[in-house]
Amino acid sequence: MAYLDHAATTPMLEEALEAYASAARSVGNPSSLHAAGRSARRLVEESRERIAAALGARPSEVIFTSGGTESDNLATKGVFWAQRASSLNRTRVIASAVEHHAVLDAVDWLGKHEGAVADLLPVDQQGRVDPERLAERIARYRDEIAVISVQWANNEVGTVQPIHALARLAADAGIPFHTDAVQAVGQIPVDFAASGAAALTVTGHKLGGPVGVGALLLGRDVPCTPLLHGGGQERDVRSGTLDTAGVAAFAVAVESAVKGREDYAARVGELRDELVQRVRAAVPDAILNGDPADRLPGNAHFSFPGCEGDALLLLLDAQGVFCSTGSACSAGVAQPSHVLLAMGADDDRARSSLRFTLGHTSTIDDVDALLAALPGAVERARRATAWKTPR
Amino acid sequence: MSGGVDSAVAAARAHEAGHDVTGVHLALARNPQTYRTGARGCCTLEDSRDARRAADVIGIPFYVWDMADQFHENVVDDFVAEYAAGRTPNPCLRCNEKIKFAAVLDRAVALGFDAVVTGHHARLGADGLLRRSVDLPKDQSYVLAVLTRAQLDRSVFPLGDSTKARVREEAAERGLAVAEKPDSHDICFIADGDTKGFLERRLGSAPGDIVDSRTGEKLGTHGGAYAYTIGQRKGLDLRVPAPDGRPRYVLSITPKTNTVTVGSREELAVDTVTAAKVIWHGESTPVECEVQLRAHGEVVPATVTVAGDALTARLHEPARGVAAGQAIVAYRRDAGGDIVLGSATITAGVRSADLETARV
Numbered sequence: 001m002a003y004l005d006h007a008a009t010t011p012m013l014e015e016a017l018e019a020y021a022s023a024a025r026s027v028g029n030p031s032s033l034h035a036a037g038r039s040a041r042r043l044v045e046e047s048r049e050r051i052a053a054a055l056g057a058r059p060s061e062v063i064f065t066s067g068g069t070e071s072d073n074l075a076t077k078g079v080f081w082a083q084r085a086s087s088l089n090r091t092r093v094i095a096s097a098v099e100h101h102a103v104l105d106a107v108d109w110l111g112k113h114e115g116a117v118a119d120l121l122p123v124d125q126q127g128r129v130d131p132e133r134l135a136e137r138i139a140r141y142r143d144e145i146a147v148i149s150v151q152w153a154n155n156e157v158g159t160v161q162p163i164h165a166l167a168r169l170a171a172d173a174g175i176p177f178h179t180d181a182v183q184a185v186g187q188i189p190v191d192f193a194a195s196g197a198a199a200l201t202v203t204g205h206k207l208g209g210p211v212g213v214g215a216l217l218l219g220r221d222v223p224c225t226p227l228l229h230g231g232g233q234e235r236d237v238r239s240g241t242l243d244t245a246g247v248a249a250f251a252v253a254v255e256s257a258v259k260g261r262e263d264y265a266a267r268v269g270e271l272r273d274e275l276v277q278r279v280r281a282a283v284p285d286a287i288l289n290g291d292p293a294d295r296l297p298g299n300a301h302f303s304f305p306g307c308e309g310d311a312l313l314l315l316l317d318a319q320g321v322f323c324s325t326g327s328a329c330s331a332g333v334a335q336p337s338h339v340l341l342a343m344g345a346d347d348d349r350a351r352s353s354l355r356f357t358l359g360h361t362s363t364i365d366d367v368d369a370l371l372a373a374l375p376g377a378v379e380r381a382r383r384a385t386a387w388k389t390p391r
Numbered sequence: 392m393s394g395g396v397d398s399a400v401a402a403a404r405a406h407e408a409g410h411d412v413t414g415v416h417l418a419l420a421r422n423p424q425t426y427r428t429g430a431r432g433c434c435t436l437e438d439s440r441d442a443r444r445a446a447d448v449i450g451i452p453f454y455v456w457d458m459a460d461q462f463h464e465n466v467v468d469d470f471v472a473e474y475a476a477g478r479t480p481n482p483c484l485r486c487n488e489k490i491k492f493a494a495v496l497d498r499a500v501a502l503g504f505d506a507v508v509t510g511h512h513a514r515l516g517a518d519g520l521l522r523r524s525v526d527l528p529k530d531q532s533y534v535l536a537v538l539t540r541a542q543l544d545r546s547v548f549p550l551g552d553s554t555k556a557r558v559r560e561e562a563a564e565r566g567l568a569v570a571e572k573p574d575s576h577d578i579c580f581i582a583d584g585d586t587k588g589f590l591e592r593r594l595g596s597a598p599g600d601i602v603d604s605r606t607g608e609k610l611g612t613h614g615g616a617y618a619y620t621i622g623q624r625k626g627l628d629l630r631v632p633a634p635d636g637r638p639r640y641v642l643s644i645t646p647k648t649n650t651v652t653v654g655s656r657e658e659l660a661v662d663t664v665t666a667a668k669v670i671w672h673g674e675s676t677p678v679e680c681e682v683q684l685r686a687h688g689e690v691v692p693a694t695v696t697v698a699g700d701a702l703t704a705r706l707h708e709p710a711r712g713v714a715a716g717q718a719i720v721a722y723r724r725d726a727g728g729d730i731v732l733g734s735a736t737i738t739a740g741v742r743s744a745d746l747e748t749a750r751v
Contacts (some may be wrong), residue, residue: 311502314413314454333418333457384501 001320002369006206006298006359007155007183008324013208013253013360020210020249030242031233040244047251054258055202056191057217063234064247067214068182071201072102074216074227074238075178076149079199080110082223083146083176090146092117094137096129096161097342103149103180104338121150126291127159127343131166138173145175152184152200156326156339156355157290158299160188167196176222182206182214186257187265187296198222202254204246208360209253213246268358269297275356275367276300282375289340289353298358301326303340303349307381312354315380319373326355392416392446392453394438396562396569397510397550399445403565404549405508406449412508414446414453415495419462419579445567456498458490465489467580471593474617477644478716481686482578484534492542506545510558511535514551514728515543520672522728526554533686536720536734539670551728587618599649601629604642604658616644619651621740622659622712629653640711660709661740664693666702666719671733674723680732682706683720684713695721695732702735713740 012020028040045059052059065071076093083090095107097120111118119137121129129150138145148170153160163179170177176198184190186207192200199222203214218224218237230239257264279286279302287303304312309325316323326337336350345353356370392398392414406412416439439455446453466485473480496507512524513532521543524530538546550558555574562570581589594617601611611629613619623641633639639653664684676697681690682704692707704719714737721732 310454311498314452315502317452318411318413333455380501380503384498 002322002366003361004321004323004356004358004366004370006362007296007326007355007357009205009211010208010359011361012205012210012249013256015256016209016249016253019252020245023245023248026244028244030244031231040242043244043248044242047247050251051202051215051254052217054254055185055200055217056193056195057200058220060220060235061192061217063216063218063238064242064250065214065216065234065238066212066240067205068100068180068201068203069102070227071203071214071216072100072149072178072180073106074224075199075201075218076103076106076147077110077114078224078227078237079147079176079178079222080114080116081225084114085225086223087143089144091115092119092141092144093147093149094119094121094134094145095149096121096123096151098123098127098129098154098156098159098339099149099151100155100180100182103151103178107149116146117144123342125344127154127157127289127339128291128294129161129166131162131169134166134169138169138175142173142175145173147176147178149178149180152179152181152190153188153296154290154339155183156337157301157343158183158295158357159290160184160294160296163195163197171196171198176219183296185254186261187298189261190258192217199224204250204253207253207257209250210246213243213250215250264360265297268360268362271362271364271367272298272300272358274364275358275370278367278371279374282371283378287349289343289345296357298362300356300358301353302356303345303353304378304381305349305352306385307352307378308385309352309354311381311384312377315377316370316373319369319377321370321373323370324355324357325353392442393510393575394441394445394569394572395510395575396559396567396572397512397555399442399449399510399567399569400558400562400565401508401510401547401549402446402451403449403561403567405547406451408549410508412449412451413504414442414449414451415499416442416453416455417462417490417495418455418457419459419490421459421463441569441572445569448566448568456495458494461494462486462490462580465494470578470580471590473716474590475594475646476716477616477646479620479714480716481534481718482580483686484537484718487534488537492538492546496542496545500545506547508547508549510550511548512550512555513548515546515548519543521731522551522725523722524551525728526556528687529555532722532729532731533683533718533720536731537670537718540672590617591615597649599651601627601651601653604652604654610639610653613651616646616649616651619644620712621714627653656711658742659711660742660746661711661713662706662709662743662746663741664704664706664710664713664719664737665739665741666704666735666737667700669697669700669702669733669735671697671702671735672731674732678721678723678732681722681724681729683722684710684737685717688712690722693721697733702733709746710740713737715739 028036030041030044048059048062052062093107093116107118110116167177178199179197180201182203185202198219200217205211224237228239289301336347340350443453466482470480470482511531512529514522523532577584597615600609610631619641640659642654643652677694682693683690691710693704695704717737718734719737720734722729
């Protein structure tokens with residue numbers, strides 16, 4: 001089997017598994033006052049410090065959450081509510097058109113239910129936001145903007161955004177800027193303080209930690225209304241008993257991924273380049289989507305003209321090659337990717353795409369397995385598009 | 392895999408027989424919320440989850456294929472158009488003809504699969520003959536008879552030798568959670584089961600006359616002829632009683648004049664059925680056989696003649712409620728399960744002079 005879907009989730013690192021198992025064997029709620037609680041709290045706070053150190057944040061800026069979706073929702077809704085509470089004019093929410101659905105749907109919901117003006121920033125053909133576009137928005141709507149959210153790197157096509165430039169524009173205008181860095185951490189350099197962002201989303205299971213634990217890095221001076229009310233465990237912004245074992249494993253994974261990032265990027269990037277080159281040789285009309293150079297090291301994303309992505313997925317799956325169409329499903333039905341549509345692709349090209357993502361366990365064998373299966377799959381998928389023609 | 396018990400067991404049997412099986416659930420609704428919910432239908436999110444769960448238990452890959460556009464064009468729109476033309480369509484039959492054993496099969500073959508396996512209750516053995524299921528009340532050969540030889544050659548019906556009760560037992564034995572799921576009966580794309588309301592929304596109100604077949608007298612009005620079916624007795628709401636006080640039935644629907652013609656039960660009887668769009672499996676005609684004129688209807692002995700794309704059945708006993716648009720399916724009695732000889736779409740039921748004078 002060849003697992004080429006690390007952007008969906010990647011195997012846990014051995015050291016993270018060990019940290020998890022070790023912490024999970026101990027009892028103790030980090031909010032309890034007795035020794036067992038204190039022991040758990042110590043582990044949580046050490047983990048917080050490790051994550052802060054790895055990502056250029058202060059420990060108090062690390063708010064543990066259940067993962068990327070919660071962090072994205074907290075950053076968009078929570079910051080929106082807090083901004084609007086301070087100034088009724090601040091109802092505009094700006095996000096890039098290629099955000100993950102955790103941001104995009106939260107913004108859409110704010111528009112439909114909270115009186116927000118949802119304002120999507122266009123992207124170029126490689127999926128990149130032009131800082132000029134944001135500068136124009138800020139010049140025009142400066143006092144109306146509640147929050148701006150642009151992902152650090154795209155989860156489908158892997159394009160890296162000019163985050164520093166975008167965050168600076170927002171910071172200069174005094175507008176909170178959130179970035180979803182779920183795909184970026186451990187892949188490319190991410191430094192919260194240096195980025196100038198007010199909030200940053202990171203999650204465990206994309207970098208070798210467990211599923212179900214992540215964090216929102218939230219500047220200490222950034223007001224944010226909670227989504228979850230209760231014990232107020234996380235700076236009163238997020239409630240819920242902390243998952244000590246999950247947090248400990250998450251911290252180990254973040255630290256390992258960030259420390260090993262350069263070697264990882266070199267090795268996986270080389271593997272990815274070989275994958276791209278061989279796919280192009282095998283399927284000469286395949287189109288590489290996203291920025292050819294400034295992209296995540298493990299990401300290769302193609303459109304295969306004349307194919308349907310979900311047909312290719314089925315055929316590759318049957319050959320033990322696991323990849324993704326990269327786009328969201330609705331009732332299990334593949335929708336044309338909003339990312340590719342935003343990049344100017346037509347419906348057919350958007351539906352014909354497939355994402356291959358490499359990770360820390362990837363080897364050349366995975367690339368070999370893909371290339372052994374791909375040409376036959378493409379040929380069959382092309383024949384299968386004929387079914388669309390009504391009789 | 393609809394999410395029901397039949398297709399789940401069919402998939403399990405095919406898998407167990409050593410085939411390389413992939414489960415496919417069809418997304419047929421353009422907006423899943425508008426279709427029937429719960430266990431009664433075949434197109435909902437819940438059904439999709441049930442199907443996925445069954446595939447996981449069986450241990451086969453599972454995909455949802457979006458056939459909403461094809462389904463709307465070939466089944467839903469056709470359903471509405473047929474009613475508008477005064478005919479009575481069978482959408483399940485149409486779905487088999489155009490979707491399950493056409494669009495799905497074509498795509499599957501292109502992707503490298505050899506056949507489509509379904510949970511229909513019918514037999515299709517090594518002899519290539521389509522036969523009724525051993526479970527006659529559950530038999531679905533009527534809605535499969537529209538399949539051509541080429542389609543049948545790529546179809547597998549693993550359930551034909553089993554009763555529905557046995558299929559449910561087997562589902563339970565296999566740990567399939569759908570074992571107790573109720574059967575679906577109604578039309579999957581009519582969410583509330585109200586066919587008349589569905590047609591009204593699609594076709595609008597079209598008031599016209601209800602007239603007596605013998606006198607031509609106007610007996611009442613209707614809001615749209617599409618709401619009536621040949622043989623229908625209830626819901627006519629006629630203010631003028633029949634002279635003999637006996638019930639009246641819908642005899643014919645004439646879209647051109649938007650007229651519904653009613654008459655006595657005797658007048659409903661026909662002894663000749665003409666049909667078009669013939670699928671015939673090679674038996675030479677005229678042939679003495681049995682014909683079935685609607686889903687789960689009685690069989691009638693008949694002499695069937697096929698000439699080109701026309702089929703004529705001379706019934707040895709009169710039949711009632713013969714509606715244009717329904718299928719006529721010819722069967723030959725056989726101890727190993729009655730054999731489908733062919734099928735066609737009914738164009739008319741005719742009362743011959745004999746029948747007229749006999750006054751059945």
